[in-house]
Amino acid sequence: MSRNLIFIGMPGSGKSTVGVLAAKRLGMGFVDTDLLIQEEAGRTLQEIVDQDGYQALRHIEEQVLLKLSVENQVISTGGSAVYSDAAMRHLKANGTVVFLDIPLDVVMQRIGDYSLRGISRRPDQSLSELFDERFALYSRYADITVKGEGLTQDQVCEAIIRHLPN
Numbered sequence: 517m518s519r520n521l522i523f524i525g526m527p528g529s530g531k532s533t534v535g536v537l538a539a540k541r542l543g544m545g546f547v548d549t550d551l552l553i554q555e556e557a558g559r560t561l562q563e564i565v566d567q568d569g570y571q572a573l574r575h576i577e578e579q580v581l582l583k584l585s586v587e588n589q590v591i592s593t594g595g596s597a598v599y600s601d602a603a604m605r606h607l608k609a610n611g612t613v614v615f616l617d618i619p620l621d622v623v624m625q626r627i628g629d630y631s632l633r634g635i636s637r638r639p640d641q642s643l644s645e646l647f648d649e650r651f652a653l654y655s656r657y658a659d660i661t662v663k664g665e666g667l668t669q670d671q672v673c674e675a676i677i678r679h680l681p682n
């Protein structure tokens with residue numbers, strides 16, 4: 517079975533855009549699980565969060581990830597995928613997990629007004645608190661960590677490929 521390459525990290529870290537670049541370079545397919553969630557729910561991520569709350573988004577995300585059964589794909593997850601231990605163990609069973617690690621100030625620059633981005637967080641939780649909580653989870657599940665600060669998308673893609681096991 518050909519293994520997948522699974523991207524995790526904060527919103528803005530480049531999972532979706534670099535995921536496509538990596539899939540092309542490596543001759544693999546590409547799946548963005550955010551799009552699968554939207555198809556499953558028949559709504560945008562922002563609508564799910566606005567109408568049903570952040571926990572509903574995490575629940576649908578977990579269901580979608582647990583159902584995913586693919587091989588030889590780059591899988592770009594949403595930033596909140598790591599809240600489900602069951603989903604992460606399922607993905608890790610047939611894949612290498614790559615953490616795209618960028619610092620908080622770069623997250624802020626890239627995502628702009630995060631209240632418009634459907635981010636799954638407790639309403640009272642600041643972006644900085646969310647970053648710290650998530651950093652621990654991303655680190656826990658990562659097989660490979662690539663630091664993206666100061667790198668272009670192509671350079672991040674190169675760095676990922678360099679870190680891959682042969």
Ligand SMILES: Nc1ncnc2c1ncn2[C@@H]1O[C@H](COP(=O)(O)OP(=O)(O)O)[C@@H](O)[C@H]1O
Pocket residue numbers: 525526527528529530531532533534592626664667668669672
């Ligand atoms: N290395 C990079 N340098 C500059 N901008 C980047 C880089 N990686 C991603 N971006 C930009 O950040 C934004 C979020 O990227 P995206 O791939 O959607 O991240 P994610 O899927 O992790 O949320 C996009 O506008 C994208 O062009």
Ligand SMILES: O=C(O)C1=C[C@@H](OP(=O)(O)O)[C@@H](O)[C@H](O)C1
Pocket residue numbers: 525526527528531532550561562593594595596633634635636637
């Ligand atoms: O980090 C998050 O809470 C989220 C990140 C988004 O994906 P990206 O990380 O691809 O932006 C998307 O899954 C949803 O809006 C929730």
Ligand SMILES: [Mg+2]
Pocket residue numbers: 531532533550592593594
């Ligand atoms: Mg994305």
